[in-house]
Structures are given as C-alpha cells and as structure tokens.
Amino acid sequence: MATSSGNTAISTSGSDGDQNPMKLDERKRKRMESNRESARRSRMRKQQHLDDLTAQIVQLRKENNQILQTINLTNQQFLNVDAQNSVLRAQMNELSQRLDSLNGIINDMNALGNLEDDLGDFSLMDGHFGNIVGYNHWDLGYLNQPIMASADALNY
Template identity: 40%
Template sequence: MASPGGTSSGSSLLHNLGSHEDLQALMEQKKRKRMISNRESARRSRMRKQKQVSDLITELSQLKKENSQLIMLLSITTQRCAAMKAENSILMAQAMELSYALESFNETAHSMRGSNLRSNMSMWDGPQLTDSFMSPWNLRHINQPIMASAEDILYY
C-alpha cells in the first residue's frame, strides 16, 4: 500500500493526472468529431437546399413555357370562336333572307295561280312567266344587303 517514501501516493497522483489529461484529450477529440460531423451535415443540408432551388427553378421555367403555350392556344381558340360567331351571324341572316324570299315566292305563286284560274288562259304565257317565278333570284326584294355589326366584320 503506501511505501515509506511516499512513492505510491505520488504515483497514484501522477496516474490521476494522466487520467484527467487523457479524459480532457478524449473530450477534445469527441468535440472535434462532433464539429466535423456538424459541418458535414450542414454541407449536405446546403447541397439539398441548392438542389431543391435548382429543381424549383427548372419547374418554374417549364410551367412558364406551358403557360405561354396555353395562353397562345386560348387566344387562337378565342379568335376562331369569334370568327365562327360572325360566320354564324351571316349564315343566319342569309337563311332568314332566303326564308323571306321563299315565303314571298310562295305568296306570289299562289296569287298568280289564283288569278290565273280566273283570267283568260290564252292571255297568260305560262312557261315564260312560270320560269321567271321559279327562280327566286329574279325577285327584286331579295337584293337587300346582309346586315352585320362592325365587330363581326373585323374577324373576316
């Protein structure tokens, strides 16, 4: 146990001091490892964040491109729709005009048939008169202009 010269207590004190220094060095080494690990983790985190930003920028670019294509398609479709509305308006006016012409033709033909039965058959030249009435384009009231708004005309 204790030696008469006190060497054993001095040796245990040196042993304790060595142990404390070793513990200090071990703690310092763990601290460095943790610091290196934290730096590496921060570096990986920065790289992930940079990749996410890069991916978002790429996605933004693709979405902007797709958006501009959709806007162009919408514009073309809107123009076509307006053109179809204008064409439809003109066709409806022409159909109405033809309907009025047909009605007028039918009324005229009916009145001519009625007066024809009452009049003298020798005075009426049937084939020539009938031919002029069979062509609705010969009627004067048909030659009326087709009305369309200025907005409809701009699309043609």
C-alpha cells in the same frame, strides 16, 4: 501510528492524484478530439444538406420556368383559337341572317305563286305579274326547299 496511517492514506491518495490528472488530461484530450470529429461530421452533414437544398432550388426553378413557358404557350394558343372562334361566330351569324333572308324570299315567292293560281280563274293574263295564268314560273321544286349553308360558304 495514526499519523503514519494518515500519512499513508495521504501518500496513497497523493499517488492516485498524480495519476488521475494524467488520466484526466488524456480523457479530456480524447473527448475533445471526439467532439471535434463529431462537430466536423455535423458540419459536413449540414453542408451536404445545404448543397442538396441548393440543387433542389435550381431544379425547381428550372421546372417552374418550363411550366411558365408551357402556360404562356397554351395561353397564346387559347387566344388564337378564341379569336378564330369569334371570327367564325360572326361569319356564322352573318350567314344565318343571309339564309333566313333567302328562305323568306323563297316563302314570299311561293306565296305569290299560290296567289297567281287562285287568281287564274278570273283572267287569262295577270297584269300585275305579267304571267299567263296556268303557268307559274315560281313553282319550281328546288324553291320549296330551304337553303342550307355549307362549310365552303364560310371560306369566302
């Protein structure tokens, strides 16, 4: 009986063994399909991510080119303004020197006029200046004021 119960146990396990390989094959097949589908979705996500990164590269390159163009344009404008500024500074320096020179002449003329007034008591004619004493042709009101440069003088 032990043999028959042993056989029964074996035949019971044998019949379970027959169903298990079919169930295992079915499970294995379903698992493989599931893995394939998961891998397909993963590849699709990876491709989408790659496409997004490629589009981002194109957009960033376009923005970079626009920024470079703006920088180049701004740089060119700066160089133009700097060159104009240099010209204006040179003109300003030249005009300042001319103004200083003219103001020096006015000061010298006023000093000579004051000298004529001081010498006027000693003679009627000033032989050096050729003027009649008492009349100072250098003593004009506008000569006592400094000369100011105007904006029009810069455009000569």
